[in-house]
Amino acid sequence: MSANQHRKKLLSLFEENQDGVIYLRGAEIMYRYGTDYEYPFRQESNFWYLTGVDEPDYHTIIDLKSGDFHLFMPKRDAQYAVWHGRIKPVNEVQETYNPDHLHYDHELLTVLKELNPETIYCLNEEQAEFMEDLSRNFQVDTETLTDVITYCRSIKTDDELEKMRRSAEINNGAHLEIMKTIKPGMNEYETKAIFDYFQKKNGLLQPAYSGIHAAGVNSAILHYTDNNEAINDGDLYLIDAGYEFEGYASDVTRTYPVNGRFTGDQAAIYQVVLDTMNKTIEMVKPGVSMEELHMAACRIILHGLKEIGIVKGDVDVMMEKNIFALFFPHGLGHFLGLDTHDVGGYPKGVERIDRPGIRFLRVRRELQPGMVITIEPGIYFIPALLKPAILNAEQAAFLNIDKIESLYKFGGIRIEDNLIITENGYENLTDVPKEIKDIEEVMA
């Protein structure tokens, strides 16, 4: 049902009776480097969004003039049934996806010739080349469609929000499960296995991204994915992982002590991240821009780090000198949807901000109802960032060097929730303990 709504939304953004068609090619099965090893199938997000089809080797044409939805299914031979199982009959495909016209894929050129559009709108060069190989007689446009679909996908429909709530619900459970079962002496791959098992047991089969299961110093590696080291007593454990429900991602991070009790330093630094989190979430509402939230978070982090004796000096001056980026080097959050780093963060013409930290912010837009975002502040002790800063007199003046050097093996702390922007503010989808006392209680 929802794919039908998505097509309507897309069509409404094109001129009425426009002489053109939209063409999209769905995902194919992918293999590991020319071997028979098959990767789990994941439909291309735009194709899934517009067709609802979650199986390989389909194509679609949406006729802008009539609004008709043409679906092209693969013509499988008997050998396919031997190796891959039952071949879906035509009537079943028709009933499942309800296209206005159902064809086999080898009929693509015939149908295109019949429709004879002035322009074919394609997502990218690769799909445009496929069209051009089919026939040189069509004019292909690769600019418009990406912008239009991206615009549609960045504001979720009610059906999409329902899926995101369902996704969040199961993911919340998986995170709570780890918090309850982690123990010193486990390996990172064991907590990962528990997390994966919980998701799969609940019907979520597809990870939304390569999860981070990081103990000790690994928690300061922003995209750590080895997930294969020992989890030791006294370590922090940072888990940034999520699975998708019918394509819709959850992306949650929690950090807590492996043994269930925060040390003095762990509690102090954690509380700064948590305060940053809670205060920026309070600011979330329509009309606020992600970069405002990001810069507010940087300021709160500096105030907090100053209070606990890690940095020193005037916060305004430290803001000017980008001292926050030494501890918080990534963006505060991003869009979430069919992709974990969902589309639409940078509309055409909007450039990244060339400034430490915020350079990596994935969204530069004002928030609107129906958007879904993450809020994920962090504080990390990354020697690769801190050592050069200590040698740079201009930055070193703001750093309590002895304290910072004593924290080189501390790791990092990130907390991440998923929020729907509503008319008046937000709905927080993430419900996993994050206050210190709540975490310690769950882990006791």
Ligand SMILES: [Mn+2]
């Ligand atoms: Mn994230």
